[in-house]
Amino acid sequence: MTANPTTRRRAVRAAALAGLLAAAGAGTAYAYWGTAGTGTGSAAAATMQAVTVDALVAGDSPKAALVPGGTADVVLRLTNPNPYAVQVYSVTANGAATADAAHPGCTTTGVSFVGSAAPLSPATFVPANSSTLLTLPGSAAMDTTSLAACQGATFRLPVTAEVRK
Known part of the structure; x- marks a missing residue:
């Protein structure tokens, strides 16, 4: 067929x-x-920009005045220019306290910064591209060696804040 x-x-x-x-x-x-294929790649970590710290910025006020033999709150304004939040891990003293220019006779201040335990508790975060106030209760101390010329002075307390991403 x-x-x-x-x-x-x-x-x-x-x-x-x-x-x-x-x-x-x-x-x-x-x-x-x-x-089959070949190639190369690379990546780079960004550098964290410095977080700035200012103490007693206009409009901020401590909850207690500093007197010989006593302590007072320290108020810090932390400004974070980074595009991500950072955690304030610790705040430590970074030099001797000095009195303002209106009190030139205050050569022995007796003032010190009492550092905080690391990490700070409660944890404090500074949001991305913003600033926040941080109050450290009782972190400024004045001993009895402070001169009478220091009455009414505003003190500069140099501190270093350690921040982490």
């Missing part, structure tokens, strides 16, 4: 198409598993 010429053409086309698809699939599989 001889096949119809139309049926025979269809069978040949189907066989050719099947062979073509099988060959294409094998080529794709080979290309997928036989591919």
Whole structure:
């Protein structure tokens, strides 16, 4: 029995198409598993910008006045210029306390900064691109060696704040 010429053409086309698809699939599989590549990459960590610390900025006020033999609160304004929040980990003294220029006779201040335990508790965060006030209760101390010329003085307490991302 001889096949119809139309049926025979269809069978040949189907066989050719099947062979073509099988060959294409094998080529794709080979290309997928036989591919190799090389390249390089790099990354850099950004540098944290310095967080600034100002004590007793206009408008801020301590809750207690400093007197010989006593302590008072220290109020700090921390400004974070970074695009992410930072945690204030610790605040420590960074030099001797000095009196304001209106009290030149206050050469022995008797004033010191009483550092805080690290990490600060409760944890204090400064939001990205903003500032916050931090009150450290009882962190300024004045001993009894303070001169009478120091009455009414405002003291500069140099501190260092350690911040972490």
